[in-house]
Amino acid sequence: MEPQLKHKQEMTEINIDSPLIKFTVRRHEPELIGPAKPTPRELKPLSDFDDQQGLRGHIPVIHIYRSDSKMRNKNPATIIRDALAKVLVFYYPFAGRLKEGPGRKLMVDCSGEGVLFIEAEADVTLMQFRDALHPPFPCLEELLYDVPGSSGILDSPLLLIQVTRMLCGGFIFAIRLNHTISDAQGLVQFLTALSEIAQGATAPSTLPVWRRELLFARDPPRVTCTHHEYDELAETNKDNIFESDNMTQKTFFFGSSEVSALRRFVPLNLKNCSTFEVIIASIWRSRTIALQLDPEDETRMVCLVSEKSKLKSIFPKGYYGNTFAYPAAISTVGDLCNKPLGHAIGLLRKTKESVTEEYMRSFVDLTVIKGRPLFTFARSYFVSDVTRAGFDVLDFGWGKPAYGGPAEGGTSFRSFYMPFRNHKGESGIMISICLDSVVMERFVKELNKMLQYNNEHHALNFHTVSRL
Template sequence: MASSSSCPPFTMHKCKPELVTPSIPTPDETKLLSEIDDQNYLRFHYSIIQIYQNESSMANKDPVRVIRQALAQALVFYYPFAGRLREGRGHKLMVDCTGEGVMFIEADADVTLDQFGDDLQPPFIHSKAFMCDVAESEDIKNLPLLLIQVTRLKCGGFVVSTGWNHVMADGAGLSQFMQAWAEMARGIKTPSISPLWRRELLMARDPPHITCNHREYDQIQDDNLNSPDLDLVHRSFFFGPAQMAALRGLLPRQLRQCTAFDLITACFWRCRTRALQIDADEDVRMMCIVNARNRFRPPLPVGYYGNAFAYPAAMTTAGKLCANPYAYAVELIHNVKGEVTEEYMHSVADLMVLKGRCMPTTVRSCLVSDLTRARFRDVDFGWGKALSGAPAKGSTGPFYGGTHIVSYKNSKGVDGLVLPVWMPTEAMPMFVKDMEDMMSGNQNQQSHPTKAASFIRSTM
């Protein structure tokens, strides 16, 4: 990482992992996942880190005990999480609701929140120490569907790390589970939102038929794709009110009401493409995560916690993206999100069956997810809202072009949004300069840069 830590070394003591099971017996059954759930791209554990400060009114309560007990209660309602994945015919995933439980680790760290200083800005650079230790090569079918660690800090604060198998839920679904879990911790007996499985709503049709254009799944050959030898560095960018106003000021009046997601994503896409110095005539894609729950008619039922998103791809050439004003990129992002409809989602489900659960293309592609509405900072186990609630890593999924936008209040008390980015070392200086220029209201980067070293162009 490019970020440097101001925190001194600290020691971590972890207890032996245990399995937390539902507090009462739950149904023993098998549940099919939908085709939107069962994408190869989603077969991994994704971790959220939440950081909490001490609360004097909770001085006599142990966060580990409270959160563990609440977890057992929440699993009564969300009992599929306590099961295990099984693979059926055609590599179709299903959940065997065995009630075996989820992994839980109790830990203590010899450090205070004050010692972390600005390191709390997402992604939390010490996150690995606060997560469950599992081998990355482990078959996901052998792992519990939730991997949780709660770590007490010397100051009375604590850190909650939740790794969930992405085939079970998207960000909105996990947030719904976490809110129920937190309600149990605060003494509420039943969740305010009742969970619904209903994965048949997003199963493939019979017969399956693709009816929409899915540029995000175009299969493009690239021998150097995501080379493990690529030297990557990390930077996070904070967008407060001043930075957002500067970006809006670069737009014509009719586009100034675009969302913060549109503005930040377009800025990132444009600056990244320039920094990687992609050939002007090459196609570039920006895939935008769209929550489709309200795109159905009627909307998906309240309580549905499965994956219900698509990532339609805005596409243009590198030359057009870099030579046109910033408004060009904003309009592409804004328009592509509108492509997601109920029919689009059914078409994706059918595509998964017809094309063997193919992966989205990562060649000259970016992917951005808006996690601000997942409200991970708002999860309150009784100690108040989290100081930070965000993914443990800066990337989204299996390639470094993926990232996310999360909410965060910085050390000056300013509420804003954070965009973490990974880039090749050679490309980062130009990227940072262009991002800082745009965040200060300057878009004087109209020309497309000269050709870069072939290794940068071919390893995006």
């Protein structure tokens, strides 16, 4: 359903009273921004990886920019709006609408109808956000307004952008993407092109490549690998522990000292493991201990990691479709909790190494054979690694963002693993965890056990946000 758009100068004023910050947003009416020049009218099928059920939703991303003296008299909304029309000439499928064909096959009708754009002002400064400069962001619904009728999968805008100017001269750039069109790296490729044109370029430095047929199912489709992400697991009453009426979210920061402390538990044969493997294995183990599940139960860690660089033979430069894999590392609760950390690290490494070109082909074939199903959530914990996506370096002319990345925090079954610089200027990794408040207490206690230095307790940095 197409949203009803009014003249952009009409405004809506919203008073915000968040537990963390108070301010008012004055929002212009949304506009549809189409390509600046005529573009091809064609029907472009998505890949058989793009249109699986688990990607049929929207993902919000947010960037917060400081003021810049050389940009003092320039309106970021005007600059980005104009650049958006120009970049859509190259990325014209984003200006179209999704249709569904036989077998639930998704395709883009490149109609040129445009993407939604909102200009807004807020009587707030960057300093007022203080420690809240990370997900989950207070009042996200006002910094990225869900235009009525815009959030469907079919026949709805594929992008929604809101630019909110702040009193300090900085601004907030928020975008919502229909996930079937791109993954995080694909979105960053588009946003990089947008930022380049905003700064005066006439064309993107990397031209977009559609080529979604590269991830079409084979004929006939054939499953040649094991794909635990689609195992059919019956949910039990025990699974209710993952949701309660008293959920709490905490955002944890892992700097160099925290990572060094966790590495003390890594066995010699795994000393070359990555920081990602050390942190995620520690969280998986501590979280499982805190949940107090039956030792015979199965627990799964699903790591959503882009495989574009690993599988260069498949994807040409400029390809912006979904390319990540999410294999599941599996352990019994008893083994995970009672064996050393190396057990979890070894499982994660082995699972990641299983992703090959044949694995991807087999995975795509399986989704088609099964009718594009939803992946298994039962007793699974998903972690999305966006450290290499590039959200944190996008520059529209105001320099790199104070924050750039996912706009939402964790849920009971999913977290984001993202780069972050804390208030001390230290670079590290930030992860938001959402658990029942009692379980969260046990989780923090368990994780902090691993961070002791010579019998001195080292408290992990975290920020608490009550789930709304």
